Amino acid sequence: MMKKKLINAIADLDEQKTLSLVKNKIKAGETPLEIVEQCRLGVEIVGEKYKEETYFLSDLIMAEEILRGVMEILAPYFPEKDGEQGEVNIVMGTIEGDIHDLGKNIVIYLMRSVGINVYDLGVDVEPEQFVRSLTETGASVLGISVLLTFCIGTVKKVVDLIQEAGLREDVTIIIGGYSVNEEIKEYTGADYFETEASKAVDVIKDILKGKD
């Protein structure tokens, strides 16, 4: 019941209601992760309405503003923890052509809160840049965010370039974002995919443990 309220407030793009629900949920002891997941489900409805043309680009932008407000409230609950020796564990970025970064940033918040050192390349990242950053940082995990279907081919290009650079054995690749699924994972040649923030962090923690 309570979950539906937040999902619907976001789906209706009701900023005030969303922010006050989030504050109340925190007070009531719901975890930031549960709240993030409800927000994701809410914006998924926004996305559907956009596809059906009952919402427009301006509504997507409104959804962005609302999510930023939610993350401002939640940020203090994801305190940053210092990782060991400052070595970079994971390189993250949104693929070239794609500027969606709210989901990526949530995952980064979560990773930093458990002491994973993240090197964030931001959005619209060229395939070559991913490879350069892996070489420069020595990170053993690469996370790529991709929400736009037409950018999936570019993700495959990143995986191919990593292979060509002779790094494929040393780097575990995980992809996330609205458009990913098992089929896309297979197509791109990535090792893992994940669309839920908390599970994503668990998977990455496990990968890093395996690499110790």
Ligand code: B12
């Ligand atoms: C907000 C939004 C925008 C905002 C983005 C703001 C920002 N700074 O990110 C703005 C207004 C800029 C935008 C623009 C566009 N958008 Co838009 N947008 C959305 C919307 C409504 C929500 C996305 C979002 O933030 N979700 C919330 C987060 C929390 O979820 P998430 O990103 O999936 O992330 C979670 C997981 O996937 C995972 N995750 C994410 N990244 C990673 C990475 C790793 C490594 C791991 C492990 C996990 C992980 O963890 C997150 C937390 O749970 C979606 C609808 C939807 N269903 O997603 C459309 C949507 C993604 N957009 C869409 C489109 C078409 C566009 C535009 C092309 C519209 C236009 N005509 O201009 C442009 C493209 C701009 C560009 N070049 O990138 C389509 C894409 C369709 C497709 N399949 O290709 C969608 C699906 C809407 C729809 N149904 O049509 N958009």
